[in-house]
Amino acid sequence: MIVVSAATGALGRLVLDRLLERCPADRLVAAVRDPDKAADLAARGIGVRPGDYDDPAGLRAAFAGADRLLLISSPELDPVRRVAQHLNAVDAARDAGVGVLAYTSFLDADTRADGVTAAHHATERALRESGLPHVLLRHPFYSEAFLHPGLRDAVATGELADGTGGRALNTASRADLAEAAARVLTEDHHTGNAYDFTGDPWTYDEPARELTRASGVTVGLRPRRAGGALGWLEAQVEAGHLERGTDDLARVLGRRPTSLRQAVTALLG
Structure with missing residues (x-):
């Protein structure tokens, strides 16, 4: 059970x-x-x-x-x-x-x-x-904290606010982390392991490019720190605290984690 x-x-x-x-x-x-x-x-x-x-x-x-x-x-x-x-x-x-x-x-x-x-x-x-x-x-932090339906506003305005200073993020989607958990719970070779899960690291210029590609509207970056919890997260990114990347999630999933392109396409779709 x-x-x-x-x-x-x-x-x-x-x-x-x-x-x-x-x-x-x-x-x-x-x-x-x-x-x-x-x-x-x-x-x-x-x-x-x-x-x-x-x-x-x-x-x-x-x-x-x-x-x-x-x-x-x-x-x-x-x-x-x-x-x-x-x-x-x-x-x-x-x-x-x-x-x-x-x-x-x-x-x-x-x-x-x-x-x-x-x-x-x-x-x-x-x-x-x-x-x-x-x-x-x-x-890691969930990708959904940064990649969310509000990104449609960037398509409407042609600007994506970026408070990360160009540093990379090592986020992963809830769906990928849930699949990894399900595999660990139903497979016999994981006991005793400690997995450091991350997706493929990305920077804010990548969602700007993907929003442009998916929507046909040119979306550029606008340096601006968000308020509230997202602003705190962006400060952690800018300080370099989210740049570590591992292959643990990919190994447990048996595939690459959800790509930035897949995530943005799903948001707009």
């Missing part, structure tokens, strides 16, 4: 979609905070169990009988509470006798214990100390 935690989130649903292509629905369980939000999953034949990261006893019941568990990291922003939630899940998985736990960590969580990686660093350490067989799926 394969259990997916946080299964009603965007990533969890994509993972279950890919798992349904690889195994029967009666082998799958969605562990969710609110089972009422998983009625569509139950309608597809997937088992649904309550699984709140703040409820250790409920997590033990949700994970019972799992040969494989995908622990999707909590969306909680407070790192102290997030670590506590993850430790609840790791302890519950150990107590429930889970066979192999796959955890969606973050790039550089093995070497950095601050900022974005703080909770992931602590969770990786807890997994090592737990004795549980596990796989680490270290994610």
Whole structure:
């Protein structure tokens, strides 16, 4: 049996979609905070169990009988509470006798214990100390944070705002990361590995070219930092923090990750 935690989130649903292509629905369980939000999953034949990261006893019941568990990291922003939630899940998985736990960590969580990686660093350490067989799926930032339907505005104006200073991004799409997780959960040679997932690195001049190609409208770059969360991400890019690239995602997928051209074409299409 394969259990997916946080299964009603965007990533969890994509993972279950890919798992349904690889195994029967009666082998799958969605562990969710609110089972009422998983009625569509139950309608597809997937088992649904309550699984709140703040409820250790409920997590033990949700994970019972799992040969494989995908622990999707909590969306909680407070790192102290997030670590506590993850430790609840790791302890519950150990107590429930889970066979192999796959955890969606973050790039550089093995070497950095601050900022974005703080909770992931602590969770990786807890997994090592737990004795549980596990796989680490270290994610980059999602491509969707930068490549989104709002890019259609760049076609309308002929300008694509770029606050990255021309530096490269090592993002990956949720769909590719979900497929990789599904493969790890259904294949036998991943246990004990730590994967640093990235797509093919890209710079902002590439989406400008692809928008031009796909739309027939010339789109140029306009140096300008966005506000809010995107502005913070762009600052990380400009500082060179997102330039690392690996082939781990391609090796697990058995193909190249979704290309910039494919992503932009899908957005416009």
